[in-house]
Amino acid sequence: MSFVQIDNLHVHYGNTRAVRGVTFDIPRGEVFGFIGPNGAGKSTTIKVLATLIAPNRGKVTIGGINVPENPMQIRRMIGYMPDFFGAYEDLSAAEYLHFYAAAYQVPRRQRDQTIADVLKLVDLQEKFSAPVDSLSRGMKQRLSLARVLLHDPDLLLLDEPASGLDPRARIEIRELLKALKEMGKTIVISSHILHELAQFCTRIGIIEAGKMVTEGSLQDIYRNLGLLQMVHVQVLNLTDDLVKQIELIRGLASVERQTDRLAIRLRAEELEAEDLLDAMYRLGCRIRMFQPEAMDMETAFMKLTEGKTA
Numbered sequence: 001m002s003f004v005q006i007d008n009l010h011v012h013y014g015n016t017r018a019v020r021g022v023t024f025d026i027p028r029g030e031v032f033g034f035i036g037p038n039g040a041g042k043s044t045t046i047k048v049l050a051t052l053i054a055p056n057r058g059k060v061t062i063g064g065i066n067v068p069e070n071p072m073q074i075r076r077m078i079g080y081m082p083d084f085f086g087a088y089e090d091l092s093a094a095e096y097l098h099f100y101a102a103a104y105q106v107p108r109r110q111r112d113q114t115i116a117d118v119l120k121l122v123d124l125q126e127k128f129s130a131p132v133d134s135l136s137r138g139m140k141q142r143l144s145l146a147r148v149l150l151h152d153p154d155l156l157l158l159d160e161p162a163s164g165l166d167p168r169a170r171i172e173i174r175e176l177l178k179a180l181k182e183m184g185k186t187i188v189i190s191s192h193i194l195h196e197l198a199q200f201c202t203r204i205g206i207i208e209a210g211k212m213v214t215e216g217s218l219q220d221i222y223r224n225l226g227l228l229q230m231v232h233v234q235v236l237n238l239t240d241d242l243v244k245q246i247e248l249i250r251g252l253a254s255v256e257r258q259t260d261r262l263a264i265r266l267r268a269e270e271l272e273a274e275d276l277l278d279a280m281y282r283l284g285c286r287i288r289m290f291q292p293e294a295m296d297m298e299t300a301f302m303k304l305t306e307g308k309t310a
């Protein structure tokens with residue numbers, strides 16, 4: 001059974017139907033990228049998992065436990081990072097973490113060590129005594145992450161943790177999330193930027209106007225969309241005859257030639273770039289360059305959400 005299960009979730013705010021029949025599962029240890037434009041329903045779904053909003057309809061469980069019926073039990077299992085950073089004025093980083101450690105009932109004699117550990121993990125040891133207000137946005141995001149780790153939860157719910165960060169701070173957050181993934185945490189992370197998540201998520205769910213558009217591994221999503229992958233190849237011994245043989249390889253959508261270079265489009269659901277390379281070697285190609293283009297996430301996203309508005 002999957003660690004997180006959401007089945008036919010509906011959430012209304014008055015007349016606004018923010019979430020309209022969302023269903024997905026996340027196995028333990030996976031990093032689930034939850035993607036959609038502003039207003040699609042990401043924050044609302046995450047707040048239901050965080051026990052902050054009760055669903056109007058649908059079943060939501062974490063570790064087999066019904067979320068809306070057992071909020072206290074669930075809160076011990078999750079670390080929720082909202083899409084805004086809030087702190088009382090004049091607190092230092094350490095005081096901020098002590099406040100939350102107390103709220104999470106971390107035993108008093110363990111708190112100093114736990115706080116030192118989480119500050120080390122997010123690389124903010126030198127900011128121990130610094131006022132929270134003096135930290136950069138990237139540091140505040142890292143401090144927020146430190147906070148959600150205090151009680152060592154199994155599931156992290158991170159609502160747009162990289163939004164508004166400069167490229168360097170984004171990379172720092174990404175590296176931190178990779179470390180958390182390696183520690184075996186199950187992570188839900190939302191973003192409206194697709195490529196931000198593609199590199200380290202093991203599963204992706206795309207939500208639009210309160211409904212899931214698609215869900216699965218990246219490869220599954222490309223397959224379902226019937227997307228083409230472009231590969232550029234330089235073949236030193238290219239002849240018309242060899243091009244004809246290459247064109248017969250199964251799974252190719254098109255082959256274009258310019259002198260000794262080929263631009264080949266693959267049907268991602270039939271043939272992977274590695275299989276093309278094998279097949280070309282078998283035909284006797286002397287290959288100097290073989291360069292698959294990165295899968296075009298933006299195209300995938302536009303194709304998936306065509307004609308729908310939030």
Ligand SMILES: Nc1ncnc2c1ncn2[C@@H]1O[C@H](COP(=O)(O)OP(=O)(O)OP(=O)(O)O)[C@@H](O)[C@H]1O
Nearest residue numbers: 013016018036037038039040041042043044045192
């Ligand atoms: N407290 C609220 N009261 C009324 N409507 C709300 C409330 N919170 C969200 N909504 C509406 O519900 C819909 C979904 O919002 P939600 O915040 O879940 O989207 P989101 O995908 O997280 O977007 P964002 O990236 O902007 O945070 C939107 O139409 C939003 O205006």
